[in-house]
Amino acid sequence: MTDSTLAADPRSIPAGDRTLRILTTSDLAGLGIALADVVATVEGACRTLAAGGSDNPRKLTVKPADGHSVAYAMLGRDGSRDVVAVKTSYKHGLDKDRGSQHYYTTLTLYDDVTGLPVAMMDCGRIGSLRTPAVSALLARECAPPGARSALVIGTGTQGRLALPFLLTTLPDLERLMLSGTHPEGIAAVRAELRAHFPDRDVELVTDLRAAAADADVLVATAGGHTTAAVGADWLRPGALSVLVGHGLAPSTLHRADRVVATSEAQMKVTGTDMADAAGGFPAVDAEFPAVLAGTATGRGTARERVFAYNSGLVVTDIALGHRFARLALDQRLGTQVALWR
Structure with missing residues (x-):
């Protein structure tokens, strides 16, 4: 199974099926991935962006005047995988201690070859991996x-x-x-x-x-x-x-x-x-x-x-999220929801 044919794979979403696969925190928690694999996935996404093959527009931000919360929306397209995705991020309680804060982040992936949805997933683990991977790449190149x-x-x-x-x-x-x-x-x-x-x-x-x-x-x-x-x-x-x-x-x-x-x-x-x-x-x-x-x-x-x-960069979320979606779907994890019916 290639990255660009994920959504059409019969193990994930049958051709013509417009249900959405939901992958929860628990679904993703047990999926194993090596740190070197994460680094390589993130580096590949950055290289494709630099070559002009992907799109990574500036994120949108909303924040109330008192600063108690912040929300971001990020749209992107991974040209090496032909995947379009939207990431949302919302943190509440910035005026409180860490234990009183709430944080929610999601990633929704669409296959840009078949036009079908791939998955919607909690993006917490993806963010916890891709960000330090980018820092490590920065260190490799700039230390x-x-x-x-x-x-x-x-x-x-x-x-x-x-x-x-x-x-x-x-x-x-x-x-x-x-x-x-x-x-x-x-x-x-x-x-x-x-x-x-x-x-x-x-x-x-x-x-x-x-x-x-x-x-x-x-x-x-x-x-x-x-x-x-x-x-x-x-x-x-x-x-x-x-x-x-x-x-x-x-x-x-x-x-x-x-x-x-x-x-x-x-x-x-x-x-x-x-x-x-x-x-x-x-x-x-x-x-x-x-x-x-x-x-x-x-x-x-x-x-x-x-x-x-x-x-x-949202393209790194897309690349790593797509990698996790493949792993999860290969193991038949997640729940299909008829969102558009």
């Missing part, structure tokens, strides 16, 4: 030569797989550091690391400034309530700072020697907390899909301080 140390800030969903993915693309990392305050999150980070790399452990740091000064690669994944804010003058020459959530001060962007973004347009939508006093951003030197394709430079010299903004 200083001979990088040996990495610091992850935050122990939430994105922080928990950051180190295993970094070790997948940078296996020579020696010192692994973690800055976090939630005991359950710290335990989860350690558990994920040992699940994938049983012989490795992470060092919990309390002096963030000293840890940042020793890190070749920093990945900031903390939530919006964090007090962590690594400044530009904390960083060693050559350091790579990757922003996923929070944990870096705006100076790391504005004083960087080189700025790389998965999407410059999306950085200006979702990264407003990194803008300067006038609401401005420095120019982006390279978008990451072009770096992967070799048509743009992710790092110029060994001593450049590089800032990378990982805002996520």
